[in-house]
Structures are given as structure tokens and as C-alpha cells.
Amino acid sequence: MITKTFDPVVRVSHLSKSYGNITALRDVSLDIYTGEILAIVGDNGAGKSTLIKTLSGAIKADSGYIQVGEQSYHFLSPTKAIRLGISAVYQDLALVDCRDVVCNIFLGREIVKAGLLIDRRKMEKEARRVLNSLQVNIPSLKTPVGLLSGGQRQGVAVARAIIQGGNVIIFDEPTAAMGVQESAKVIRLMQELARTGMAVVVISHNLHHVFEIAQRICVLRQGQIAAVCNTMDYQPNQIVELIMGAAHITRAGMGGQIDAAN
């Protein structure tokens, strides 16, 4: 169970973002805790990707702030987010297809010796260790990632997020392009990450998976938070109603408060 007496690792407050006339996020506030898996669900265009991209620094919000530890930031850059411990596994995985597995896992985090030359051997060893711990099977680390299967590519992207060494890891639709077996693997992986004390945030369309892994579910609708619920207290069909906007339930979770009784 999650203990809510802890301070959140990341606190999102009143984030808003619009693209021209379209409002992608409207006054979104959300807390993320260590050791939990928080699922973000919503219909297409509900603002899920925008929300996590502001967290990982890929885009800048128009207003609001993100609090990490003691510090508050109006916006993050990817560099800043990684430094603060927030890593993301994007839906498109953001891999360099023509480069090999090691290069991709260590992208931006290359190990150098004498301050200059890349220590390829050390990187290969470390990459192998992380991939093994994730139970991702890739025969040769010299294979360009463009030639790997969907699951292997996902594994490389996750390994990179781990190498970045953060304590918050965000997954954008990690199982969208996967078969049953590979999905099961990714799910086990996320549970494992949460168990080791990371905060895992996952966007998913698959409510079955969400109910299997998440402790809390944040429902977004039209750029606003429709509800933040404890998974235990809800049935999948209630979540579907929240996503569709059919039910009018108290807006739990607004203003950073979690309504556990809800």
C-alpha cells in the first residue's frame, strides 16, 4: 500500500498548456509518490501526452509549475528533468535507429575515460547488466536498434531511462505496439521498478493493464483532471464512465489533495 504521509517526489501544480486555440491542459495538479505506479488514462486528445511531456521537459507549459523536492520550476528542459531524476520512455521511444544498442542506452550518458575517450567496454558491460536485470534478450549489443523487435526496442528505451539514474520514470503507452507476451514483460518490469522505490507513471489505453498494476489512476478529460482514484475502490466501468464524462463524481485530487475516502 502507498503511505500518503510522505511528501510527493514530484508535485504538479496548476499546469496549463494550449496549442493555438486548442487547450491541451487546463489547470492540472497532480502529486506523484515514490514506490507507486500511477496510471494516467483518458480519451485521445485528453492531454495525457502533453502532461507527461511537460514533466519530462519535452514541451514547456504556458503556466503553472512543477515542484521537485524543495524546488519549483515553471518549466523543465529534458536536461533539467533528467538531472532532477525524471526520465521518460516515450511512445516513439526516441531511439536512434541507425546506432547500436549500447549507443542508444548510453545516449547522453556515455562513459568516458581520461575525460575524453568513450569507454566502450565498460558501457557494454553495464548495458548487459541492465538489460539482464530487465530480462530483455538482445543477442548482440552491436545491433542497430532499428533492426530489433518492438519488445527489444522498448527494453533499450527502458534501459536508457534506468541508466539516466532517476527516481521517477514515465512510460507513454508502453504496451501499445506489443504482443501479449511482450506486454506481460513490460508490466512485470514496471512493477519491479516501483518495488525498487521508483515512482512509475504510465499512460495506457488498456484498462485491464491499468487495474493490474496501478495503485492510483488519474483520469484526464478535455485537458482537465476528471478524477484521481485509488484503483482498489473502483471498477473498470466506473473509470470508463469518468473517461467518457458520463458520470459526475467529485473531482478528487484537485489542488494536490488526494481524496482517499472517495
Add this chain to the structure above:
Amino acid sequence: MRQIRSLLWSWSDHFSQILLALILIIMAALLDQASPFFMTWDNWRNILDQSALLVIISVGMTYVICTGGIDLSVGAITALSGVCMAISLQAGLNTGESILIGLAAGAAIGLFNGLLISKLNLSPFIVTLATMSITRGIALILTKGIPIYGFPKDFTWWGSGHIGPVNPPILTALFLALLGALVLNRTKLGYYALSLGGNEEALRRSGVAHKTYKTIIYIISGVAAAIGGLVVTARLNTAEPLAGWMFELDAIAAVVLGGTDMKGGRGSITGTVMACLLLGMLRNGLTILNIPSYYQQLTIGVIILVAIIISELRLRNASHKNMLGGLK
């Protein structure tokens, strides 16, 4: 199994270079048959000397093309840096200072290219097409179109000196090629150059200062072209505002022939150097065989086309097979 597979990978990875090496050997053997003069050291020194300039400029161009970009201004930079060195020498600066000023001019044009391309996100082709004209224009304005000649001995040494059996241009080219290969394969800069050509957004999201690295790549190309300017100016003992005319095309041809992908992401300094040698040897061979220079142009064009067709077809075939393999 794993070893075999990675061996196959490295083999296919170096396909272009292996192909080039084979062509080089076959051509050398044929030319040796055709002329007893071809395999003499004097002739080889000549080939190396003639190729040195192309190697120097093409090493920089390899970096730019690895990022998926192009630098059309290198020929003009060659001229401008030579002109800057000449003017500095005439103004009474010593050789070292003058060379530095020439290199700084190359770096400045490279920086200008890089900033426009990375910060303003403009097309490298258009930007360097414009700076090619601007740079050439500056070189013409500075000299009023008249070549500057007559330099001190320690300056012309860079083009026509002797170091044992070789000369400074050959050693400079060798040094830059080795340095270029080391940096491309073993440093962050090289890794990022190749990744820039593959997926720049991935670099950005991984927290890499991608725009800075991109700018540095164009500075490298500018400095390499300026070193080329040093060699040309010193060799001819003349700073010619029209020097390096169309060098950019020769350099691009050498880089592409060497197996670097025009789309970026894949590149090899070894390949570039071999391609420069091939072109040098071809020109030399055709001259030895008394074939008019008009045919040289034609032959070089045909070789480039054939090499690119072979490597492109092979790549398409390979990725097709691998995609099918991945589905299983």
C-alpha cells in the same frame, strides 16, 4: 552464434570500405600492368600529395554529412583562409600568427553556418550555398580579385617542404584523418555527430545539447577547409581568391564514395580517405595512360554512380531481409 552474427554485422557495416579497398587493389594492379612507372615511389608520392588536399577537406565534410547535413562553402573557405593568411603575412605578421588568422576565418564561417543551421533550423544546403557565395565574395573583395603571391620560406614549407620521403601536406592529411577517425569513433562528439543524422529529437530528449554539437560540426568543417587553404596557398606560393573552385563537390563525392550515408547516421573516415586515394589514383592513372582530362571527369562520375548504386541496392536488400527476420 553470437560471434558469427556480430562478425556478419561488422562485415556488412564495412561493406563500402571493403568494396573500395578491392577496387583500389584491382585498379593499382591494372595500372601497374599498363605502365612500369606507376608503381614507383615517386609516382605514389605524387598521388599522395595530390590526394592530401582532398583528404583534409573531406574529413571535415564527412562529419557534416554524418549529421545529415552538407557544407557547400568549403571551397570558398579554402580560398578565403588562404587570402587571410596572405594579407596577414603582407601586413608583417609572422607565419604562425598568419596561419592562426586563416584558421580563425575558417572557424568563423563554420560557426556562422552552424548557428544558422542549428539555432534557426535552416536547411544546410541553402545556408551553405549562401555562405559559399558570401565567402567567395569576401575573398574577392579583400584581394580586389588579384592573387597575392610571394611568401616567406617557413610558410611555403607547409605546401612544398620535405620531411624525409614525404611532405607536410601528406603528413597533415594523415594526422587529420587519424584524428578524425578517433574522434568520430571514440568520443562523444563523434557519437553525437552520427546520432544527429539518425534522430536529432532523440538526442534532445536525452538531454544532449544537440544544437551546440551541430554547430561544432560545422566549425570543424570550416577549420578543415581552412587547413586546406593553408596547403593550397603554401603549395602555389599564391593566395588566389578563386582557389578551391568546386572543391565542395569533390569532397562530397569522396565522402559519399567512402560509404557515408547522405541521409546521415552512418559514416566512415577510413572510407573517405580510401575514396580520396581512389580518385587521386584514377586521375594519376588516366594521366599516365595519356587519356585526355575530359575523360577523367566522365570516368570519375561513372565510378561514383556505380559505387553508390551498389551500396544503395545492398542496403535496401539488407534492411528488407532484416525486417522480415524481425517479424518472425
